[in-house]
Amino acid sequence: MALDLSIPVLVVDDYQTMIRIIRNLLKQIGFTNVDDAGDGSAALAKLREKQYALVISDWNMAPMTGYELLQEVRADPSLATLPFIMVTAEAKTDNVIAAKKAGVSNYMVKPFNAQTLQAKIAAVFGE
Structure with missing residues (x-):
């Protein structure tokens, strides 16, 4: 089954440019x-008002980081299974391990291209 691109x-x-x-x-x-x-x-406010099928979030943000967002999402029973891809500029092993423990679905290091993004999304959805 092909991934539904209308999700x-x-x-x-x-960072607006990254968005x-x-x-x-x-x-x-x-x-x-x-x-x-x-x-x-x-993001949390939007997640509570609309059903999303995938979140792609940066790690380094203020006031709430992507890691804290991931923890909030995983702690909320209505969002707990939501596929979540973390994006970061640093490939720190500690961050990858922390994100995995917090339940991240996949992890991407900047910069990346459409093929990398597509492969990460496909992996998350078991394509």
Whole structure:
């Protein structure tokens, strides 16, 4: 079964340029339903008002980091199984391990291209 490209995706990053880049990559892959949030707390508010099928979040943000957002998502029974891809500029082993323990679905290091993003999304959805 092919991945449904009309699924709602939430991109979370405090850097507007990065949101634009990820949105463009998602569009290249074929995704049509993409929302964004500027930080973890804004993302959490959106996640509680609309059902998303995937979250792609930056790690380093303020006031709520992507890691804290991931913890909140996993602690909420209505969001606990939501696929969550973490994006970071640093490939620190400690961060990868922490994110895995917190229940991240996949992990991507910047910079990345459409093929990498597509492969990470496909892996999350078992394609």
